[in-house]
Amino acid sequence: MQVQKRSKKREAILSCLRSTTSHPTADWVYSRLKPEIPNLSMGTVYRNLAMFKRAGVISMVGVVNGMERFDANITPHVHFVCTHCDAVIDVEDMEVPTHLASALTCGCASDCSLIFHGVCNTCIDSDAVQYKNLGGNVV
Amino acid sequence: MQVQKRSKKREAILSCLRSTTSHPTADWVYSRLKPEIPNLSMGTVYRNLAMFKRAGVISMVGVVNGMERFDANITPHVHFVCTHCDAVIDVEDMEVPTHLASALTCGCASDCSLIFHGVCNTCIDSDAVQYKNLGGNVV
DNA sequence: TCTCCAAACAATAATGATTCCTGTTATTAT
DNA sequence: ATAATAACAGGAATCATTATTGTTTGGAGA
Numbered sequence: 045m046q047v048q049k050r051s052k053k054r055e056a057i058l059s060c061l062r063s064t065t066s067h068p069t070a071d072w073v074y075s076r077l078k079p080e081i082p083n084l085s086m087g088t089v090y091r092n093l094a095m096f097k098r099a100g101v102i103s104m105v106g107v108v109n110g111m112e113r114f115d116a117n118i119t120p121h122v123h124f125v126c127t128h129c130d131a132v133i134d135v136e137d138m139e140v141p142t143h144l145a146s147a148l149t150c151g152c153a154s155d156c157s158l159i160f161h162g163v164c165n166t167c168i169d170s171d172a173v174q175y176k177n178l179g180g181n182v183v
Numbered sequence: 184m185q186v187q188k189r190s191k192k193r194e195a196i197l198s199c200l201r202s203t204t205s206h207p208t209a210d211w212v213y214s215r216l217k218p219e220i221p222n223l224s225m226g227t228v229y230r231n232l233a234m235f236k237r238a239g240v241i242s243m244v245g246v247v248n249g250m251e252r253f254d255a256n257i258t259p260h261v262h263f264v265c266t267h268c269d270a271v272i273d274v275e276d277m278e279v280p281t282h283l284a285s286a287l288t289c290g291c292a293s294d295c296s297l298i299f300h301g302v303c304n305t306c307i308d309s310d311a312v313q314y315k316n317l318g319g320n321v322v
Numbered sequence: 323t324c325t326c327c328a329a330a331c332a333a334t335a336a337t338g339a340t341t342c343c344t345g346t347t348a349t350t351a352t
Numbered sequence: 353a354t355a356a357t358a359a360c361a362g363g364a365a366t367c368a369t370t371a372t373t374g375t376t377t378g379g380a381g382a
Contacts, residue, residue, distance in 0.1 A: 328377105
C-alpha cells in the first residue's frame with residue numbers, strides 16, 4: 045500500500061514526528077497536534093502512522109510499557125530505553141550489525157534492532173531512582 | 184518482590200516454559216497446561232510469568248504482534264523474529280554486545296537485546312509467502 | 323472552474339491482551 | 353493441627369489499538 049493523497053492532517057502528523065527525536069507514542073503525536081487541529085481524532089493518527097510505517101517512511105522502534113514508539117529516522121541506529129522513565133534515546137557512534145543479516149541461518153533478515161535497557165542519565169541524576177531502590181514512594 | 188511460596192501451578196508454568204525454545208506467549212503456556220490442570224486460569228499464568236520475570240528467573244524477549252514472548256533462557260542471546268509466522272528463533276553463534284554497555288553515554292545499561300526481523304526458512308520454503316506477495320489468499 | 327469519486331476523516335464501537343478485584347484454597351511456620 | 357498469609361479461580365475492568373459507518377475533502381478529468 046502506498047500514500048495516495050495529501051492532506052493537512054497527514055502531513056502534520058509526519059512533520060510532528062520529524063520534529064522530535066523522542067520516539068513518541070501515537071497519543072503523544074495526537075496531544076501535540078490537537079490544539080492546532082481541534083477536529084483531529086486518534087484514529088487518524090493511528091491510521092497514518094501505520095500507513096507511513098508500511099510505506100517505509102517511518103519506523104517503529106518497539107513497544108515500551110505497552111505503547112508503540114515511532115521514529116522518523118529510518119537510518120538503522122541503536123536505541124537506549126530507560127526502564128524508569130520510558131525514554132527512548134538514540135545511541136550515537138554504535139553500529140547496528142545489519143551486514144551480518146545475510147549470514148543468518150534462521151531465514152532472510154531484512155532489518156535488525158539493537159536496544160539497550162537501563163537507567164538513563166536524567167533518572168540517575170534525580171533522587172527518584174534512589175528512593176525507588178529503597179522501596180519508598182516519590183511524590 | 185520475590186517468589187515466596189511453592190505451588191504446583193507455579194512450578195508447572197516454569198517447567199512448561201523451560202520445556203520449549205519457541206519463546207511462547209502467556210496464552211500458549213495456558214493452552215498447553217490447561218488439559219492437565221483444568222482449573223488453571225490466565226491470571227495465574229500472567230501473575231507467575233510477571234513474578235518470574237521480576238525475579239530474573241525468566242526473560243521477556245519482546246512484543247510480537249501485540250503479544251509478549253517469554254524465554255526461560257536468560258543467557259544473553261540474539262533472536263530472529265519472522266514477520267510472516269511470528270516465530271521467534273534463537274540465533275546461534277552471534278554475540279550480544281553487552282560488553283559495550285559501559286561505553287554508553289545515555290545512562291547505565293543493564294541489558295541489551297539484538298533482534299533480527301525477516302522471513303524465516305520455514306516460511307520461505309512454503310508457498311505461502313509467494314502467494315501472499317501476489318496478494319492471494321492461502322487457505 | 324465544476325463534477326465526481328475514491329481516499330481521508332471524525333466519532334464511536336469493538337477487540338483483545340493484560341491487569342485488577344473478591345472470595346476461596348493451598349502452603350508453610352509455629 | 354492451627355493460624356497467618358500467599359496463591360488461586362473466575363470474572364470484571366483497563367486501555368492501547370483497530371474496525372466500522374457515515375460524512376467530508378482532495379484532485380483528476382470534463
